[in-house]
Amino acid sequence: MLTVHNLTVNYKKQSILTQLDFSIEGSEVVGLVAPNGTGKTTLLKSLVGLLPRLDGTLTIDETIELANQREKYLKQIFFLESAQNLYPDLTVKQHLEMTKELWHSTILLSETLALFQIASFQDMKVRNLSLGMKQQLLLSLYCISDAHLLFFDEPLNGLDPTNTQLFNSFIKKLAKQNKAIIMSSHNLESVAALCTRVVFLHDGKLVELSDTSDSLQEKYNDLFGVPGGFDYEN
Numbered sequence: 025m026l027t028v029h030n031l032t033v034n035y036k037k038q039s040i041l042t043q044l045d046f047s048i049e050g051s052e053v054v055g056l057v058a059p060n061g062t063g064k065t066t067l068l069k070s071l072v073g074l075l076p077r078l079d080g081t082l083t084i085d086e087t088i089e090l091a092n093q094r095e096k097y098l099k100q101i102f103f104l105e106s107a108q109n110l111y112p113d114l115t116v117k118q119h120l121e122m123t124k125e126l127w128h129s130t131i132l133l134s135e136t137l138a139l140f141q142i143a144s145f146q147d148m149k150v151r152n153l154s155l156g157m158k159q160q161l162l163l164s165l166y167c168i169s170d171a172h173l174l175f176f177d178e179p180l181n182g183l184d185p186t187n188t189q190l191f192n193s194f195i196k197k198l199a200k201q202n203k204a205i206i207m208s209s210h211n212l213e214s215v216a217a218l219c220t221r222v223v224f225l226h227d228g229k230l231v232e233l234s235d236t237s238d239s240l241q242e243k244y245n246d247l248f249g250v251p252g253g254f255d256y257e258n
């Protein structure tokens with residue numbers, strides 16, 4: 025579905041992604057894991073053309089290239105970095121209606137309101153929502169977009185256990201609908217439970233976890249662990 029070739033991103037002199045190659049097909053749920061400040065958000069933003077200077081090729085379905093068919097390419101992907109990208113003066117319902125219209129989606133508003141149980145606050149403005157309520161709305165927008173590729177950046181942020189379970193069911197349903205999903209997360213337990221593949225971002229490249237039966241924590245520690253660990257005794 026999406027093929028990334030030779031993707032290189034630098035911020036001034038800081039190299040973030042280096043000649044990165046990657047692809048994802050429908051029904052895959054790819055977990056993107058790395059320490060803070062490594063480049064997960066940068067990678068997701070670059071996949072949706074949000075970074076002005078970028079080297080490499082991004083192609084959907086082997087023919088639709090970001091560089092020369094930007095609109096067609098972007099119509100396939102839904103990515104909203106965080107709840108900070110919501111409009112404070114619009115209500116929950118207005119966000120849903122706007123997204124439905126922009127994405128020409130046939131998903132029903134009622135279905136989306138039920139998914140994360142947000143009907144009771146559909147008429148509230150975003151500025152009056154709690155952190156978790158904003159996250160419920162953000163995830164509901166993914167649902168109503170009905171896009172083929174869905175990129176989530178820390179989707180579990182601020183979610184209570186019930187909403188975390190609802191999110192897990194939502195992802196499984198999307199995968200069954202042949203959607204391609206990338207989710208960055210620091211929650212290794214959720215990543216292990218939900219993802220069909222796990223990739224670590226390390227030194228500007230993606231390192232694939234070859235054996236999913238390996239403990240994610242062990243692999244994470246191998247790649248990113250603090251040398252020698254912390255010594256609290258001294």
Ligand SMILES: Nc1ncnc2c1ncn2[C@@H]1O[C@H](COP(=O)(O)OP(=O)(O)OP(=O)(O)O)[C@@H](O)[C@H]1O
Nearest residue numbers: 035036038040058059060061062063064065066067
């Ligand atoms: N607009 C920018 N200009 C300059 N440097 C930036 C910019 N955005 C991010 N960076 C730098 O790029 C690096 C990667 O940041 P990014 O937000 O992609 O990391 P992340 O892996 O998503 O982190 P976290 O897990 O903390 O969300 C960091 O060193 C950050 O300071």
